[in-house]
Amino acid sequence: MAAVSGVLPQVPEPRAAVFRTFSKPRPAHARRQAAATKRKCQASSEAPPAKRRSKASFLPAKKTAAKETRRTLKGKAQRTFSPKKPSAGARDGDQERKPGAKTSSLFKNNPEIPELPRPVVKQVQEKVFTSDAFQALDLHPHLISTINTVLKMSSMTSVQKQSIPVLLEGRDALVRSQTGSGKTLAYCIPVVQSLQAMQSKIQRGDGPYALILVPTRELALQSFDTVQKLLKPFTWIVPGVLMGGEKRKSEKARLRKGINILISTPGRLVDHIKSTKNIHFRQIRWLILDEADRILDLGFEKDLTVILNAVNAECQERQNVLLSATLTEGVARLADISLHDPVSISVLDESHDVSSPESEAFLEASPPQATDELDGFAIPAGLEQHVVVVPSKLRLVCLAAFILQKCKFERDQKVIVFFSSCELVEFHYTLFLQTLLSGSGALAPEHLPSTSTPLKFLRLHSALEQEERTAVFQDFTHSKTGILFCTDIAARGLDLPQVTWIVQYNAPSSPAEYIHRIGRTARIGCHGSSLLVLAPSEAEYVNSLASHKINVSEVKMEDILSVLTKDDCFKGRRGGSQKSRAAGPQEIRERATVLQTLFEDYVHSSEETVSGAKKALQSFIRAYATYPRELKHIFHIRLLHLGHMAKSFGLRDAPKNLCASAMKKKKANLKRPDLQRKKTQSKQRLAEILRSEYASGMETGGTKVRKQNTRAGPASQPRGAARTPGPASPREQIKHPPPSRPQASRKVC
Numbered sequence: 001m002a003a004v005s006g007v008l009p010q011v012p013e014p015r016a017a018v019f020r021t022f023s024k025p026r027p028a029h030a031r032r033q034a035a036a037t038k039r040k041c042q043a044s045s046e047a048p049p050a051k052r053r054s055k056a057s058f059l060p061a062k063k064t065a066a067k068e069t070r071r072t073l074k075g076k077a078q079r080t081f082s083p084k085k086p087s088a089g090a091r092d093g094d095q096e097r098k099p100g101a102k103t104s105s106l107f108k109n110n111p112e113i114p115e116l117p118r119p120v121v122k123q124v125q126e127k128v129f130t131s132d133a134f135q136a137l138d139l140h141p142h143l144i145s146t147i148n149t150v151l152k153m154s155s156m157t158s159v160q161k162q163s164i165p166v167l168l169e170g171r172d173a174l175v176r177s178q179t180g181s182g183k184t185l186a187y188c189i190p191v192v193q194s195l196q197a198m199q200s201k202i203q204r205g206d207g208p209y210a211l212i213l214v215p216t217r218e219l220a221l222q223s224f225d226t227v228q229k230l231l232k233p234f235t236w237i238v239p240g241v242l243m244g245g246e247k248r249k250s251e252k253a254r255l256r257k258g259i260n261i262l263i264s265t266p267g268r269l270v271d272h273i274k275s276t277k278n279i280h281f282r283q284i285r286w287l288i289l290d291e292a293d294r295i296l297d298l299g300f301e302k303d304l305t306v307i308l309n310a311v312n313a314e315c316q317e318r319q320n321v322l323l324s325a326t327l328t329e330g331v332a333r334l335a336d337i338s339l340h341d342p343v344s345i346s347v348l349d350e351s352h353d354v355s356s357p358e359s360e361a362f363l364e365a366s367p368p369q370a371t372d373e374l375d376g377f378a379i380p381a382g383l384e385q386h387v388v389v390v391p392s393k394l395r396l397v398c399l400a401a402f403i404l405q406k407c408k409f410e411r412d413q414k415v416i417v418f419f420s421s422c423e424l425v426e427f428h429y430t431l432f433l434q435t436l437l438s439g440s441g442a443l444a445p446e447h448l449p450s451t452s453t454p455l456k457f458l459r460l461h462s463a464l465e466q467e468e469r470t471a472v473f474q475d476f477t478h479s480k481t482g483i484l485f486c487t488d489i490a491a492r493g494l495d496l497p498q499v500t501w502i503v504q505y506n507a508p509s510s511p512a513e514y515i516h517r518i519g520r521t522a523r524i525g526c527h528g529s530s531l532l533v534l535a536p537s538e539a540e541y542v543n544s545l546a547s548h549k550i551n552v553s554e555v556k557m558e559d560i561l562s563v564l565t566k567d568d569c570f571k572g573r574r575g576g577s578q579k580s581r582a583a584g585p586q587e588i589r590e591r592a593t594v595l596q597t598l599f600e601d602y603v604h605s606s607e608e609t610v611s612g613a614k615k616a617l618q619s620f621i622r623a624y625a626t627y628p629r630e631l632k633h634i635f636h637i638r639l640l641h642l643g644h645m646a647k648s649f650g651l652r653d654a655p656k657n658l659c660a661s662a663m664k665k666k667k668a669n670l671k672r673p674d675l676q677r678k679k680t681q682s683k684q685r686l687a688e689i690l691r692s693e694y695a696s697g698m699e700t701g702g703t704k705v706r707k708q709n710t711r712a713g714p715a716s717q718p719r720g721a722a723r724t725p726g727p728a729s730p731r732e733q734i735k736h737p738p739p740s741r742p743q744a745s746r747k748v749c
């Protein structure tokens with residue numbers, strides 16, 4: 001086991017240095033031992049260990065420790081946190097113990113943490129900035145001064161330098177570039193430049209001259225904000241946004257008055273095409289498809305078909321731009337049908353800079369060809385990627401310790417934590433809010449150590465009311481610090497400034513999703529870090545990432561947990577002062593147990609909280625079952641130890657029949673073709689639910705998490721692994737427009 005004591009200094013370190021000491025190679029004998037245990041572990045991974053004692057890092061905590069730590073906790077709890085008394089109905093088999101019941105050992109019977117594979121791969125990098133100023137472009141002087149003074153930008157990014165001149169020439173383009181490289185301005189500047197220069201001045205009532213399609217509502221707002229700023233000197237051009245969650249009536253009124261640059265999500269636009277008389281595309285000069293890969297991933301192919309048909313029917317002469325982080329087969333097909341003689345622009349490395357002869361060739365018109373999804377997918381140079389392997393029982397305390405370390409004991413940290421469903425987001429948000437912020441884990445401000453910062457938790461997912469989604473987005477955007485819990489709704493395109501850490505608490509379902517999530521930090525040449533949390537049985541995922549040219553370095557769980565020794569809220573039997581630099585493994589274990597007890601006491605404080613935790617666990621299992629086939633050997637429900645997983649939801653035991661009923665159902669299904677049919681229907685329904693995250697917002701009967709509702713129990717929203725089966729070919733669809741997709745209904749479970 002790596003020595004823990006003294007690894008973390010008592011004063012906050014600069015961010016980039018924090019984990020450097022963590023990945024020291026282990027001595028040879030330890031490696032041999034670990035390899036042997038790993039083999040054992042693999043052999044028995046189908047049936048997770050029942051009573052297997054693991055060595056090294058999981059020394060037995062003294063039996064009395066939990067009792068003692070509970071006593072300490074109780075003292076504090078009486079001051080700041082009064083859990084509700086468990087109601088009679090809260091009793092459910094093994095869950096019936098009262099708050100304050102003994103916390104079973106977190107450190108016993110865990111599977112050994114295997115030594116992580118360390119493949120060394122050369123990551124693809126691209127140069128973000130160029131030395132060229134916007135003045136070098138042939139733009140209206142007022143536009144240049146707006147870019148300089150309102151947007152406060154002087155030099156172009158590589159993708160802007162390559163795209164803007166091509167678009168100003170009037171060419172169609174397919175633009176590929178890394179996350180956070182400035183793609184939005186790469187198309188907004190040419191659109192504004194060309195529309196302000198039109199000979200007959202644009203009138204508001206003319207309707208849309210540019211149509212910009214984006215996959216999510218937040219992204220629509222973001223692009224709208226950029227366009228609005230660029231239009232400051234050109235007040236006669238009116239931008240507008242249509243997106244789900246807004247009132248349809250007011251959107252209709254705005255369409256009637258006239259919108260010249262129209263930004264919309266596909267679902268919402270299709271709704272208007274079908275139901276709003278005033279919408280027309282007679283004047284369209286620009287059609288932009290931003291985040292095209294995401295639009296397709298979400299199953300919006302049919303909506304795109306309806307939109308392309310509607311635009312084609314009214315206007316043929318226009319410029320088309322397709323922007324995508326990845327060039328998948330779907331994107332290539334879409335480019336094929338929507339772009340005319342396009343220029344392919346890709347900023348993969350410096351050799352593709354326009355100033356070099358090779359890059360001139362690279363910019364030549366060429367039919368877009370799908371490559372491996374991640375070939376040449378660049379990772380920002382300022383991004384440090386980490387992975388930590390955590391036994392299931394310790395996941396929750398490890399996440400909490402990480403958040404405390406970053407956001408309580410370091411300054412100006414902005415952290416995004418990705419979960420695989422809305423329910424998981426709601427559960428963890430509520431739990432942390434109630435325990436770390438207002439529970440006994442929270443100290444009154446006057447008692448906070450001088451180095452600590454108050455915690456600020458936010459959450460973002462599709463089951464929230466649009467009003468709250470927007471408010472959270474704005475709040476986190478403008479905050480200097482904070483922790484945002486979210487689903488993949490925030491993974492793509494969102495520009496949340498100064499995010500310092502991305503935590504992937506649930507592993508993503510594809511390398512592309514991994515890249516998009518980490519792309520929320522280290523944007524536009526800045527520095528940032530990411531942490532992927534894996535279970536011991538998931539260690540192989542590191543190799544899967546490496547095969548896509550993604551390098552991660554290991555952080556030891558013990559080093560993350562050691563932050564608890566800085567926080568006297570979690571003082572165990574032996575105490576140990578904040579100043580003590582040599583906090584031993586035993587003290588760390590005791591404090592982790594205190595923290596786990598805090599969580600368990602909250603979860604078991606009422607019927608409602610127990611049921612919220614169970615629902616969250618079920619949601620986790622459902623999402624776990626949706627990993628794609630190629631990852632099933634790593635992420636399979638059979639590899640999960642449900643009792644241990646339950647602990648990471650603050651449950652003292654696994655709820656009964658959690659998996660059994662699912663397995664029974666599966667067996668019965670095999671015998672009944674009618675149920676097989678139902679299963680297919682439910683898969684389609686899952687796709688609908690996934691899409692509902694990005695839905696038009698016009699659906700009826702949807703249930704949302706009400707504003708300020710911090711209780712668990714929102715709509716289920718598993719990860720995006722289940723993709724909507726798209727039509728065979730969009731080209732065919734263009735000729736024969738399909739019926740519109742059914743209204744996505746919000747599922748509550």
Ligand SMILES: Nc1ncnc2c1ncn2[C@@H]1O[C@H](COP(=O)(O)OP(=O)(O)OP(=O)(O)O)[C@@H](O)[C@H]1O
Nearest residue numbers: 153155156157179180181182183184185493495524
């Ligand atoms: N030339 C520039 N100079 C400085 N900052 C810039 C420049 N261009 C864009 N930015 C800023 O960089 C950030 C990222 O830009 P943008 O959101 O357009 O990136 P993106 O490539 O679309 O990212 P993603 O793929 O994640 O959607 C934004 O905050 C934007 O304001």
